[in-house]
Amino acid sequence: MLPLFARAGAAMVPGASKLPFVGGGGGRDVPDLALHLSDVAIDPDRLSAYNRVCGFDLRDEIPVTYPHILAFPLQLALMTDPSFPFGAIGLVHIANRIAQHRSIRSSERLDIVVRATPVEPHPRGKQFSLISEVRVGDELVWEEVSTNLKRGGSSENGGKPPGAELPKAEDLPATATWSLGGDLGRRYGSVSGDLNPIHVHPLTARLFGFKSAIAHGMWTKARCLGALQARLPEAFTVEVAFKKPIFLPGKVEFCEAAVPAAAFDIQFGVRDPRKGSSHLDGRAFSG
Amino acid sequence: MNTSVRRVAVLGGIRIPFARQNGPYARASNQDMMTATLEALIGKFSLQGEILGEVSAGGVLKHSRDFNLTRECVLGTRLDPHTPAYDVQQACGTGLEAAILVANKIALGQIDSGIAGGFDTTSDAPIAVNxxxxxxxxxxxxxxxxxxxxxxxxxxxxxxxVPQIPRNSEPRTGLSMGEHAAIMAKEWGVTREEQDELTVASHRNLAAAYDTGFLDDLVTPFLGLERDQNLRPDSSVEKLAKLRPVFGGENGTMTAGNSTPLSDGASAVLLAGEDWATAHNLPVQAYITDAQTAAVDHVHAREGLLMAPTYAVPKLLERNGLTLSDFDFYEIHEAFASQVLCTLKAWEDPVYCKEKLGLEAPLGSIDRDKLNTHGGSLAAGHPFGATGGRIVAGLAKMLKEKRSGSRGLISICAAGGLGVTAIMEAA
Structure with missing residues (x-):
């Protein structure tokens, strides 16, 4: 993972993107590449460590967010490909949608494909999504749309940010308060492989303009699903928008409300306990 | 197999005085306190050398190496070592649940006699490694x-x-029990004055129970302590009004005075079938008539963490053909004064009773002069596992002294959104 991030980091160095091996500025649009990993086995030690840091009970079925960390090396490889138009560091993860068509057992072998959607306008810049698909044999069992924003050069005709229609965390009742340790970014980073410097240490986060390390968006999403684990059906979709960063260490409130009369439809979110502003807005539903 | 159900007699109980955290019992272990309490019970009822049906006891703050703590306690007493034992844990409901378990076995004829107990130390607490x-x-x-x-x-x-010290917080909500109780107090509009008045009554009643000698055979001195260390006979609403809120923020109504302190202690109660009691020439004080547990969804539905007894009691009443006013004594565990008051308000509230409890009419009000008449946890302290035994033993004696056929209701709330309740009747 580190060599990939070294490549991602180099994109931050002025002029580095001119170098042939560094991603960023290589092309105008995302490359028409699809990266594959086949016959991926699930490491039980890594799975249990992931479950512990994200608040999932260890079961024979893997958490709905777990395939994300299996697809992550491919996502990073794609974003650091020389033909990729942006440097991976400096991209902001703004939304994530996962559809699980059936639960995945930890004994299953997975085939993973990652590709990118074309760049689209966003009110604050440009956005594109990474599409990850997981198959068992020929059966598509899991799909993810992970949307990233490249700030600046804002598009004239705006475009619609994903997740804008999600319920706001501030409108939902809080059901739990989570105290997050200063080492959370390192903990999640070590199990997920996402060692982006904005997450792992206050000093490295400061280099990128954050006052301290911030929690991974995908940890926040996973932690919410951990809190909801007992009520999740076999097949469902879970969509979140990442709003304000969560600074570490810190306290956040988890909010949730089941939509009455729906088969399965839970609105949830994470918010600042004092200001009430959203860190994450989300919804999990059948379909 | 026995198909009839026998009456379960409470023959009596005893406890050591409850101490505040890091007080006189700072260096006493759960096993020390429980063994001393069992020995006192053995002495009180001449049980030395007896093989009892079982001893059931438990505590909340317990190290995993104490997996068979109650059995170890039995082996440290003058009971015949052939007496079986096991540990129970249901948070603050532990002691009463232990009594229900023993009572049920006696009722079914599986055993003829047994001891139910409980203990907890917040001073000699287990510390987990990081x-x-x-x-x-x-x-x-x-x-x-x-x-x-x-x-x-x-x-x-x-x-x-850096070690991990046990925290008094709900695993799924991240809030301490006091913070949960503060949310309940706010929802039910419980005032500071009401809470402080209930607290004063608790201290006044417990002090009177000592002064009149009621507790002489219910409490046995331990490590130099003769009365509950937390008891303030001169407690007053004026003094309590000076305390700062500790839960619910700046404008909170809950203080260290109207919340129970962390405490250390142990209790034990002797239960038996009537034949065994007669054979041992021990008079019956009261019977355990029925029991009911319940739970709330404090996690996703945001129900009050300590409101489960509001669900359990209506079921108990219905099954026994009783109404809330059919009791001579109400023993409602005082985890916090606010939680007792929330429970009483909930039973009086038509909307709550209809929507949550499915009742056509409110469950009703209780005569406050019958509530915790010999003191409650606010005054005595609350070593989690020991509170059930304190209440069962005290209520049995109160019923015995009142009159034949008199009736008492026990209601205990517990962490995890749990509630344990029971009805007892005088012999």
Whole structure:
């Protein structure tokens, strides 16, 4: 993972993107590449460590967010490909949608494909999504749309940010308060492989303009699903928008409300306990 | 197999005075306190050398190495070592649940006699190693070769030395029990004055119970302590009004005065079938008539953490053809004054009774002069596992003294959104 991030980091160095091996500025649009990993086995030690840091009970079925960390090396490889138009560091993860068509057992072998959607306008810049698909044999069992924003050069005709229609965390009742340790970014980073410097240490986060390390968006999403684990059906979709960063260490409130009369439809979110502003807005539903 | 159900007699109980955290029992273990309490009960009822049906007891703050703590306590007493024992844990409901378990076995004829007890120390509390250190140590333990052990050892870090002290917070909500109670108090509009008045009554009643000699055969001195250390006979609403809120923020109504303190102690109660009592020439004080547990969804539905007894009691009343006013004594465990008042308000509230409890009419009000008449947890303190035994033993004696056929209701709320309730009747 580190060599990939070294490549991602180099994109931050002025002029580095001119170098042939560094991603960023290589092309105008995302490359028409699809990266594959086949016959991926699930490491039980890594799975249990992931479950512990994200608040999932260890079961024979893997958490709905777990395939994300299996697809992550491919996502990073794609974003650091020389033909990729942006440097991976400096991209902001703004939304994530996962559809699980059936639960995945930890004994299953997975085939993973990652590709990118074309760049689209966003009110604050440009956005594109990474599409990850997981198959068992020929059966598509899991799909993810992970949307990233490249700030600046804002598009004239705006475009619609994903997740804008999600319920706001501030409108939902809080059901739990989570105290997050200063080492959370390192903990999640070590199990997920996402060692982006904005997450792992206050000093490295400061280099990128954050006052301290911030929690991974995908940890926040996973932690919410951990809190909801007992009520999740076999097949469902879970969509979140990442709003304000969560600074570490810190306290956040988890909010949730089941939509009455729906088969399965839970609105949830994470918010600042004092200001009430959203860190994450989300919804999990059948379909 | 026995198909009839027998009456379960409470013959009496005893406890050590409850101490405040890091007080006189600071260096006493759960086993020390429970063994001393069992010995006092054995002395009170001449049980030395007896084989009892079973001893059931438990505590909340317990180290995993104390897996068979109650059995170890039995082996440390003058009871015949052939007396079986087991540990129970249901948070603050532990002591009453232990009594229900023993009572049910007696009722079914599986045993003829038994002791139900409970204990807790907040002073000699188990401390867990830092989770990271625990993982490294387990990895070293699992390693099969010296090289693998060395590799695992390399995971050691200086910050892992920081231990994990047990926290009094709900695992799924992250809030302490006091914070939960403060939310309940706000929802039900419980005032500071009401809470402080209830607290004063608790201290006044417990002080009177000592002064009149009621507690003489219910409490046995331990480590130099003769009365509950938390008891303030001169407590007053004026004095309590000066305390700062500790839960619910600046404008909160809950203080260290109207919340129970962390405490240490143990209690035990002797239960039996009537034949066994007669054979041992021991008079019956009261019977355990029925019991009911319940739980609320404090996690997703945001129900009040300590409101489960509001669900349990209506079921208990219905099954026994009783109404809320059919009791001579109400023993409602005072985890917090606010939680007692929330419970009473809920039973009086038509909307809550209809929507939550499915009742056509409110469950009703109670005569406050019959509530915790000999003191409650606010005055005595609340070593979690020991409170049930304190209440069962006290209520049995109160019923015995009142009159034949008199009736008492016990209601105990517990962490995890649990509630344990029971009805007792005088012999």
């Amino acid at each position: 989770e990271d250190l625990r993982q490294v140590l387990l990895e070293i333990n699992r390693a099969k070769s010296p090289a693998a052990r060395l590799k695992a050892l390399a995971g050691l870090r200086p910050q892992q030395i």
